[in-house]
Amino acid sequence: MLSEFFKQPFPMIEEAKKAKRKPNIFMLIIFCILIYLVCSLIGSLFLFIYVALVASSSGLPDSTLLSEDFNMLSLLSADEINIVSLMITAAVIAGFLLFCRYYEKRYFTSMGFTRKHAVSQYLIGLGIGAALMIVVVALLSVTGSLTFASISWSVLPVVLLTFIAYMIQGASEEIMLRGFLMTSIAARTNKVIIGVVVNTVIFALLHLGNPNIGPISFINLLLFGTFMSLYVLKTKNLWGACALHTMWNFMQGSVFGISVSGNDVASSIFHFTANKDLWFLNGGAFGTEGGLIVTVILGAALAGLIGWIQKDSKQSFSN
Template sequence: MEKNRMFAAVQTQSDKKLNWLYAFLLPAIVQFVLFIGFIIAGFLMDVLLAFLPTDAVQMLFYILDPVFLQLLAFAVPFALILVWVRFVEKRPIAGLGLYNKGAFKEFAQGLGVGTLLISAVVLVQWMTGGIELEETYFTGLNVLNFLIIFPFWFIQSATEELATRGWLFPSVARKTSLPIGLAVSSLLFSLLHLGNNAISLISLLNIALFGLFACLYVLKTDNIWGVSAVHAAWNCFQGTVFGVNVSGISVSYSLMRFTPTSAPTYLSGSEFGSEGSIIASIILAIGCACLVWRLYPRRAS
């Protein structure tokens, strides 16, 4: 862990009890910062929509999927996390994994990995009869929506990754141990989705598995850009490309529309989306195994 920049950036106390105390409290602090951020974001959204002309709002929603408002709201908690780390913990923001060197390369690779993972899940679901292709919508307007809305998916995904993998994971792992850091980050990420529509035991397991995959990906890349891109591609392609619900959240505009069949929920994912299927469990477990295999020689050396 000493060779990892994100881990090395975490300040530790000489008193081990204080380290464990902060590690124990940090998940609650993360949730508090996110909660305050969303309250502020909701207020700002209401003010913005109140001042925009009605015609402008209607035109905006005609071009862009209304879900972008939910995604844009994540920008406020993103900023609050940076403020907390810089002025409360008094450590460099770059230590959250926001390193400039190699950022574009990591971002591009992350997009590829995320697209591959969710495409594999949807493909296997379709092949096993869990979902069916209802229709395709490759119109100029939907392509434009895809191009414009991806940055909003990235804002949402980057905020969740910054909170759970950039901030929480290295801090807890550094102050306690790597296994505890992996467990706390993955479990909190799953618990943050408890209020989502159509949540189930399988979907909670899959979100935790994605959290574990993301932690391992951060260990491998030592930055937050790559895993944020993985997360953004996973969500964007799941919703805006394949038209599947994203963690229970539906999209209005997509390039395709896959819908659940009468197959068992563990295959279709039902209203939660592909993340609610056992297919996602298998794909994510394979992804975790591949990362562990890639990391083992590095840690053994």
């Protein structure tokens, strides 16, 4: 039944077929990587400008600021570095939206940005992302992989600002990979499964440079990418995926204080101590995404999503 699901017409992909310019798969991947790299450099430039502005208002003497031993990032708090680093991924969002609209000359609906049910789909995505991570942390606590240490409500303002930053970062990856790459490849090849596989593999490969990544982490990234791809196709929009990705990262980092794909967080509401002997369950320094508990949860979520797809496919076939 899943094969039949891939054969049905998807509104996003049908819209993508109307693009005025249609580079082949090889060029699509090249364009995708180039846009990502260029926009990442632009984002880094904004970070540099922000640090320069902070430095100019710091009151430190020029001799200190220009010293080879002086690290300009030391002027920022860990929270500032985290928030600004997440927010500058807005450059990636802008890059892919502009490329689609003005180079390929296709509408944003072809990327999954539909007006119908946009708010409800986003809220549902937030709920699913939160639920998945709560289950992950609950299982890690039950197995003794994580132990609750403390709670801090004083960081709530920073946490809320970080949530906005994660909204941007989560959307950037979904727009690039599911909204642009998956729909573009599926439109060019008339094979949706190729779009799913290629964007999922690239999604995992993009994280190879993250700190402390390992084999389990890579498998979980593939599972997450596959789940997100099918979720976008099933819901026929990108809003839910952007929200789910946002909440998955936000809950893991800013709520539970766990490293997000190998990147440490500064402030979080809850604090847990990880059992180093059970790193294969809790993911160790990479965070929960590097452990087998997430493998189980993502596997179950993917199985549930496929079951939902098959159930709807059977009902459509019987009608």
